[in-house]
Amino acid sequence: MERTYISQTVDKIGQLVRLKGYINTVRDHGKITFIDLRDKTGVLQCVGTDLKIQLRGEDVVEIEGAVKSRPEKMVNEKLPTGKVELAIVKLTVIEKADELPFDLGGNDLNVSLPVLLDYRSLTLRHPKSQAIFKVQNQVVKTFRDYLSSQGFVEFNAPTIVPVATEGGANVFPIKYFEHDCYLAQSPQLYKQIMVGVFERVFSVARAYRAEPSVTTRHICEYVSLDAEMGFIDSWTEVMDVLENLFKKVFADIDLNCKDELALFDQTVPRVENLIPRIKMREAQQIIFERTGVDHRAEKDLEPEDEREICRWAAETKGSELVFVTHYPTAKRAFYTMPDPADPEFSLSFDLLGRGLEWVSGSQRINNHKELVKAVELRGNNVKDFELYLQAFKYGMPPEGGFALGAERITMQILGLENIREATLFPRDMERVDIKLSSLKTQKNAKKIPLKKTP
Amino acid sequence: MERTYISQTVDKIGQLVRLKGYINTVRDHGKITFIDLRDKTGVLQCVGTDLKIQLRGEDVVEIEGAVKSRPEKMVNEKLPTGKVELAIVKLTVIEKADELPFDLGGNDLNVSLPVLLDYRSLTLRHPKSQAIFKVQNQVVKTFRDYLSSQGFVEFNAPTIVPVATEGGANVFPIKYFEHDCYLAQSPQLYKQIMVGVFERVFSVARAYRAEPSVTTRHICEYVSLDAEMGFIDSWTEVMDVLENLFKKVFADIDLNCKDELALFDQTVPRVENLIPRIKMREAQQIIFERTGVDHRAEKDLEPEDEREICRWAAETKGSELVFVTHYPTAKRAFYTMPDPADPEFSLSFDLLGRGLEWVSGSQRINNHKELVKAVELRGNNVKDFELYLQAFKYGMPPEGGFALGAERITMQILGLENIREATLFPRDMERVDIKLSSLKTQKNAKKIPLKKTP
Numbered sequence: 001m002e003r004t005y006i007s008q009t010v011d012k013i014g015q016l017v018r019l020k021g022y023i024n025t026v027r028d029h030g031k032i033t034f035i036d037l038r039d040k041t042g043v044l045q046c047v048g049t050d051l052k053i054q055l056r057g058e059d060v061v062e063i064e065g066a067v068k069s070r071p072e073k074m075v076n077e078k079l080p081t082g083k084v085e086l087a088i089v090k091l092t093v094i095e096k097a098d099e100l101p102f103d104l105g106g107n108d109l110n111v112s113l114p115v116l117l118d119y120r121s122l123t124l125r126h127p128k129s130q131a132i133f134k135v136q137n138q139v140v141k142t143f144r145d146y147l148s149s150q151g152f153v154e155f156n157a158p159t160i161v162p163v164a165t166e167g168g169a170n171v172f173p174i175k176y177f178e179h180d181c182y183l184a185q186s187p188q189l190y191k192q193i194m195v196g197v198f199e200r201v202f203s204v205a206r207a208y209r210a211e212p213s214v215t216t217r218h219i220c221e222y223v224s225l226d227a228e229m230g231f232i233d234s235w236t237e238v239m240d241v242l243e244n245l246f247k248k249v250f251a252d253i254d255l256n257c258k259d260e261l262a263l264f265d266q267t268v269p270r271v272e273n274l275i276p277r278i279k280m281r282e283a284q285q286i287i288f289e290r291t292g293v294d295h296r297a298e299k300d301l302e303p304e305d306e307r308e309i310c311r312w313a314a315e316t317k318g319s320e321l322v323f324v325t326h327y328p329t330a331k332r333a334f335y336t337m338p339d340p341a342d343p344e345f346s347l348s349f350d351l352l353g354r355g356l357e358w359v360s361g362s363q364r365i366n367n368h369k370e371l372v373k374a375v376e377l378r379g380n381n382v383k384d385f386e387l388y389l390q391a392f393k394y395g396m397p398p399e400g401g402f403a404l405g406a407e408r409i410t411m412q413i414l415g416l417e418n419i420r421e422a423t424l425f426p427r428d429m430e431r432v433d434i435k436l437s438s439l440k441t442q443k444n445a446k447k448i449p450l451k452k453t454p
Numbered sequence: 455m456e457r458t459y460i461s462q463t464v465d466k467i468g469q470l471v472r473l474k475g476y477i478n479t480v481r482d483h484g485k486i487t488f489i490d491l492r493d494k495t496g497v498l499q500c501v502g503t504d505l506k507i508q509l510r511g512e513d514v515v516e517i518e519g520a521v522k523s524r525p526e527k528m529v530n531e532k533l534p535t536g537k538v539e540l541a542i543v544k545l546t547v548i549e550k551a552d553e554l555p556f557d558l559g560g561n562d563l564n565v566s567l568p569v570l571l572d573y574r575s576l577t578l579r580h581p582k583s584q585a586i587f588k589v590q591n592q593v594v595k596t597f598r599d600y601l602s603s604q605g606f607v608e609f610n611a612p613t614i615v616p617v618a619t620e621g622g623a624n625v626f627p628i629k630y631f632e633h634d635c636y637l638a639q640s641p642q643l644y645k646q647i648m649v650g651v652f653e654r655v656f657s658v659a660r661a662y663r664a665e666p667s668v669t670t671r672h673i674c675e676y677v678s679l680d681a682e683m684g685f686i687d688s689w690t691e692v693m694d695v696l697e698n699l700f701k702k703v704f705a706d707i708d709l710n711c712k713d714e715l716a717l718f719d720q721t722v723p724r725v726e727n728l729i730p731r732i733k734m735r736e737a738q739q740i741i742f743e744r745t746g747v748d749h750r751a752e753k754d755l756e757p758e759d760e761r762e763i764c765r766w767a768a769e770t771k772g773s774e775l776v777f778v779t780h781y782p783t784a785k786r787a788f789y790t791m792p793d794p795a796d797p798e799f800s801l802s803f804d805l806l807g808r809g810l811e812w813v814s815g816s817q818r819i820n821n822h823k824e825l826v827k828a829v830e831l832r833g834n835n836v837k838d839f840e841l842y843l844q845a846f847k848y849g850m851p852p853e854g855g856f857a858l859g860a861e862r863i864t865m866q867i868l869g870l871e872n873i874r875e876a877t878l879f880p881r882d883m884e885r886v887d888i889k890l891s892s893l894k895t896q897k898n899a900k901k902i903p904l905k906k907t908p
């Protein structure tokens with residue numbers, strides 16, 4: 001008999017089916033046993049009589065039985081399968097599970113963050129964990145689909161880089177044969193090179209930051225969603241693409257992740273019309289007028305400024321997102337285009353949402369000579385940027401782009417407290433799957449002889 | 455005036471349009487100048503009179519002009535835009551390019567491999583280079599779309615790993631704060647963990663191998679396409695999915711990449727019916743009978759064996775692909791399921807195509823105790839596999855999967871001589887964008903103070 005998925009049982013009342021899955025919960029009432037069986041499509045109540053078998057949560061089982069309508073007063077409206085149940089004919093244990101260290105069968109997974117991560121292979125199985133990554137997959141899918149529909153071409157950015165091109169701090173060195181290389185802090189330079197190839201490009205790539213502190217919103221390895229577009233007539237076109245992208249992300253999540261949003265009691269961010277666009281100096285003025293806090297001479301927004309300007313946008317513009325533009329040129333990366341009208345400030349923007357930075361972007365310097373000057377001005381070695389500068393030496397159109405982290409966007413949409421909840425296997429300065437303090441330093445690593453792969 | 459893409463000009467005869475792109479070639483005949491303009495959609499002949507402007511290849515320009523039918527005898531049937539041309543009204547140079555180090559305007563890019571890579575930012579712009587990555591994108595897209603249609607869920611595999619779990623050789627160590635970590639050789643252990651979460655999963659991830667030699671078919675950083683499926687009734691289901699995947703890949707490339715295949719004078723691999731499935735021992739017997747070469751006692755297929763068995767499959771079975779199964783258990787990774795009927799051999803397979811290994815896969819050991827034994831049998835430390843083993847401790851269904859490299863598949867489909875041609879920015883023991891021998895060793899890397907990111 002072919003396997004039936006749990007979500008299909010509602011259409012098979014009266015039929016004999018074969019199910020496979022995990023024991024989610026089991027309640028033994030002597031003669032009668034109630035089992036909640038879980039597979040990737042949902043949970044179903046199964047009822048057995050005289051099972052004569054000891055079961056526990058996470059046992060992998062196969063169950064044959066008859067799908068039945070539940071008596072009216074037993075219907076569970078909250079469950080998609082709440083109108084049916086399975087009368088067990090035969091139950092086979094495929095693999096036994098060890099005794100669980102905590103209850104995995106409840107609606108919530110009530111464990112501390114260390115336990116959540118210590119038992120990551122187990123806690124990811126909880127429906128609320130699964131829901132987080134369904135939302136994250138939708139974010140990435142919409143990013144990919146929407147940009148593709150706008151003529152962007154995906155490319156695979158490399159992650160081993162020869163020099164720490166975006167500043168030596170916060171970078172992980174790699175022992176690369178007899179040389180030192182680094183893990184890429186972003187695909188920035190490569191996406192700009194690729195503008196010369198495909199004009200409009202995007203990538204879904206791993207990016208790495210050696211964050212020397214543990215915060216609720218940083219991880220050391222994350223999924224960077226990067227886009228870059230050439231032949232722009234104005235830098236505001238970059239913000240237009242980003243604005244439309246997020247409207248599509250919210251619409252898709254609203255459409256496809258209703259159950260997941262409901263689990264976290266969230267709605268997608270509200271954007272009634274256009275996302276407001278204000279200069280950093282204007283933002284500081286607004287904050288001063290609203291709160292009396294005078295940051296009008298500061299070179300960047302403080303975290304509390306970001307929260308306040310988001311409140312302003314939500315209250316006065318009907319938007320939980322807001323663009324802040326024209327950050328000081330000196331505060332942005334070397335490739336950022338200064339504003340020709342006032343070169344102290346740049347054609348740059350952050351997109352803030354619900355009090356936090358979501359996206360960073362800008363127009364880039366595309367003239368080769370100007371770019372070389374900008375590299376040198378920050379004390380960089382032009383030789384280190386050889387392949388990058390080559391793309392500009394041989395002609396590059398006006399271009400700009402933006403980058404966002406998939407985990408942070410997921411965290412913000414679902415209102416999670418810690419970005420680690422939105423990361424399958426979070427890496428930080430204390431943990432890479434296991435606590436680093438429990439690891440012996442692997443002093444022998446480079447002594448192991450290399451062998452050829454066929 | 456809105457920008458018109460070159461491919462759209464064929465529908466705009468008689469209209470005034472604004473084009474943007476690169477000078478692909480320029481031929482100056484005194485009063486009349488012929489320009490081949492290139493954008494992401496194609497190449498168009500533009501004709502100017504008295505241009506009074508010095509142009510060279512890769513100059514970024516904007517051209518306004520009138521689209522005209524070409525005189526009948528000037529039609530170029532080989533070019534999608536060969537029936538039209540543009541009469542230039544106004545030409546503006548947006549960015550000048552430096553003089554090119556080689557001709558980029560020809561049908562072929564006649565440069566040596568070192569030049570191809572030394573000028574990677576430039577050589578990627580050649581239409582034949584672009585074609586390679588359009589095919590590669592189709593391979594990845596079909597992998598993603600087909601597996602999604604079969605109920606597989608995508609996940610983002612981490613690439614920083616705490617221990618060299620698949621053998622200490624060929625692994626890149628990372629300086630991770632005060633600890634040594636490693637670059638993942640594959641997402642293998644994580645995709646198995648994720649079977650416990652989503653049952654069927656796939657990932658498009660970077661994988662890293664410290665290949666200590668320079669070959670035509672290995673690179674140190676590549677795009678690994680991984681799939682893993684749980685609740686299988688038989689390990690042959692894994693091969694079924696893979697077989698259908700490749701049939702879809704070939705069909706999609708045949709449909710969507712006709713021009714790209716033609717550029718390389720290639721057709722997609724032929725698979726008339728089923729892909730043949732033979733045991734390794736049977737393959738060795740067939741090779742012995744066909745060639746007299748007796749490898750029947752060898753523990754693995756030699757490269758020449760792989761070529762010969764592919765010839766056999768193509769000649770006698772009408773298939774340029776062939777599954778070879780049941781490799782010796784001792785020759786495969788620790789997690790490979792031994793064949794219960796003959797545990798010296800395993801429920802493993804390679805998919806060979808056109809003389810080379812394309813894919814590797816197997817059923818995995820899913821019983822926790824058996825897996826612990828297998829870890830120990832290979833001299834590994836069980837503690838190093840804690841998170842991985844946790845997934846099996848708490849119940850894992852019978853499962854299996856496979857992995858392939860996007861670059862190698864692209865290379866094989868297009869008949870490229872070197873995998874570097876199918877890699878945007880290839881990394882090997884000699885090169886990471888630039889020749890490593892030209893790099894000073896960055897001895898100061900770990901002394902740079904870390905700073906917090908906002």
